[in-house]
Amino acid sequence: MIPTIVWGTGNVGRAAIRAVAAHPALELAGVLVNNPEKVGRDAGLLAGLDEELGVAASDDIAAALAARPGAVVYAASGEIRPDDALADIVRAIRAGAVVVSPALYALYDPRNAPAEMRDPVLAAIAEGGGSLFVSGVDPGWGNDVLPLLISGVAGTIDVVRCQEIFDYCTYDQPDSVRYLVGMGQPMDYQPPMLLPSVPSMVWGGQIRLMARALGVELDEIRETVDRRALDATVQTVQMGEFAAGTQGAVRFEVQGIVEGEPRIVIEHVTRIHASCAPDWPMPPDGDGAHRVIIEGRPRIAISIEADDEGGNRAAGGNATAVGRLVNAIDWLVEAEPGLYDALDVPLRAADGKLGRKTA
Known part of the structure; x- marks a missing residue:
């Protein structure tokens, strides 16, 4: 032992x-x-x-x-x-x-x-x-070994995309949710996690790992960030109230650029309530999921849903x-x-x- x-x-x-x-x-x-x-x-x-x-x-x-x-x-x-x-x-x-x-x-x-x-x-x-x-x-295996495993059954590959899609209202870490990610903050608040270069600092290593395993050279790593405000005030069981007009959803991508195109992508879509940004990707059951999508022929999509601590999807991912x-x-x-x-x-x-x- x-x-x-x-x-x-x-x-x-x-x-x-x-x-x-x-x-x-x-x-x-x-x-x-x-x-x-x-x-x-x-x-x-x-x-x-x-x-x-x-x-x-x-x-x-x-x-x-x-x-x-x-x-x-x-x-x-x-x-x-x-x-x-x-x-x-x-x-x-x-x-x-x-x-x-x-x-x-x-x-x-x-x-x-x-x-x-x-x-x-x-x-x-x-x-x-x-x-x-x-x-x-976020989890690590969902951004490295799982997509690489799936790539081994693909015919042709255009894009490897790893997604985390979560409702953070059940995430038991209010300081990170409110201040690091910025949920419930005014839209002119700059969340530290979304500062330029920070997403690449956090997830760029996994982009580079996948590129190395796939045998491709990266031109660069790029970021895209989008934020949405809540249309109405919402009340959450875990973290209390989030006011209308404050940040209610975040979507960002860390993109591995290969020959000028984003070919290896880690994407996060995070909400504090399902009503915010309904046009963005949603998890299958409205709570949370991790996905790997291989765009190519055939197109392959796998969704992982893990529950723990009484059905908490965020705890399951952890x-x-x-x-x-x-x-x-x-x-x-x-x-x-x-x-x-x-x-x-x-x-x-x-x-x-x-x-x-x-x-």
């Missing part, structure tokens, strides 16, 4: 605790939290399980890493604290752990990551013998992304220390999981 620590207990961390506890090759060895109110609470209860797992949450990072865990699932946010997230991850790698995380966008494609992000990781790997694999929560990371741990432990990407780490069958309970 590989002793594994889950660092963080938010949207990603809850799913990570459940995934580690259910994995036949992993042992949940610790849970690290920042909130003092969570210290001492059982991991199972923090993860929303109906049972205790016998692991109490701690805020003692030094002690947790001194125990030399085999792996760390770094589930703390890196959106607004990338430097802190990098420092935490480097610390865990230096302690000899295999680290998996969605937190460092630039390392989705480590070959093209900035030196100030890549070099500390490589130095920690050389010093401690750990490894790092970063994949996204859970599948976490599953990709957690299920890679045993492979990474057996591999040489290194900095890995989604093309390096195989997506394997869930050996030993069929019929297995959480603990």
